[in-house]
Amino acid sequence: MAEPPWQEQVRLRLTERNVKQNAFASIIEQYRRLAQQTKLLKERNASLLKAVGSVRTNPSSSTVYIPGTASGEDNPVRAAYMASLESQISSLRDELASVYKTQGQNAQRLLAMNETLREKEEISRIDSENLRKTREEIERLRRKVDQHNELMTEKDRTAQVLHDEINTLQLELGQIEERNQILTKDNAKLLQRWLDDKQLQANKMNEAMDFYEDMRSRHQAVVNWRGEDEPPESGSGAVSGNGVRSGEGTQATMTDGQRSQPETGLDQSPNG
Numbered sequence: 001m002a003e004p005p006w007q008e009q010v011r012l013r014l015t016e017r018n019v020k021q022n023a024f025a026s027i028i029e030q031y032r033r034l035a036q037q038t039k040l041l042k043e044r045n046a047s048l049l050k051a052v053g054s055v056r057t058n059p060s061s062s063t064v065y066i067p068g069t070a071s072g073e074d075n076p077v078r079a080a081y082m083a084s085l086e087s088q089i090s091s092l093r094d095e096l097a098s099v100y101k102t103q104g105q106n107a108q109r110l111l112a113m114n115e116t117l118r119e120k121e122e123i124s125r126i127d128s129e130n131l132r133k134t135r136e137e138i139e140r141l142r143r144k145v146d147q148h149n150e151l152m153t154e155k156d157r158t159a160q161v162l163h164d165e166i167n168t169l170q171l172e173l174g175q176i177e178e179r180n181q182i183l184t185k186d187n188a189k190l191l192q193r194w195l196d197d198k199q200l201q202a203n204k205m206n207e208a209m210d211f212y213e214d215m216r217s218r219h220q221a222v223v224n225w226r227g228e229d230e231p232p233e234s235g236s237g238a239v240s241g242n243g244v245r246s247g248e249g250t251q252a253t254m255t256d257g258q259r260s261q262p263e264t265g266l267d268q269s270p271n272g
Contacts, residue, residue, distance in 0.1 A: 005127075008127075012120070021111065026102045028100070030099070040087070040091070041088070044087070048081060048084070111159040
């Protein structure tokens with residue numbers, strides 16, 4: 001898993017700081033050794049000065065150094081000086097070997113740091129490429145989000161229009177249902193009135209039929225009664241099978257002192 005960018009940046013800065021601090025470590029070490037060597041030389045010089053001072057205070061000593069003589073090798077000043085030079089040579093050789101060793105170590109460290117730098121540059125290049133691709137992907141996703149937002153806005157407008165149309169249609173449907181209820185009530189009233197009117201007409205027809213039957217039965221009774229009471233007369237006209245002369249149906253007859261209706265008038269319809 002890749003580290004976050006800020007952690008990688010902090011790590012790189014710490015590495016650079018360590019490199020800068022360690023770049024002068026070898027110089028500091030050399031100065032430290034030089035200081036030690038200087039201190040040693042000062043001590044040796046002090047011992048030499050003491051030896052010279054002791055020679056000067058005792059001029060009768062046989063160890064006085066005379067230039068050009070072979071006995072100079074036994075001079076303590078010369079011996080101290082030669083020992084000091086040999087010690088300096090040995091120190092310088094050790095220091096030179098240490099310097100060569102440090103130089104080799106620094107060369108190895110330089111190679112390792114160059115390799116690390118190359119790896120870091122490669123990682124940085126890969127990270128830069130990934131960052132570029134990520135930015136392109138983010139930009140593409142932003143465009144896609146904008147398109148989705150526009151689409152959702154259009155859908156919201158369409159949904160609002162449909163909602164308004166649904167509300168309008170619901171209002172129209174409510175008005176239509178209200179009109180249907182009114183028409184249903186009106187139709188029921190008209191149907192009831194029509195039924196009432198037909199019932200009234202049927203009642204009237206029933207009454208007319210009852211009246212007709214009653215009058216017919218009365219007329220039949222009168223005819224039967226007259227046929228029993230009146231004897232047949234010859235020469236007065238033809239007599240029907242019911243005992244009524246021809247032409248009698250068109251004349252008014254009296255029944256119990258009242259004039260009866262002509263027979264032809266009883267054939268009217270029940271409506272008059």
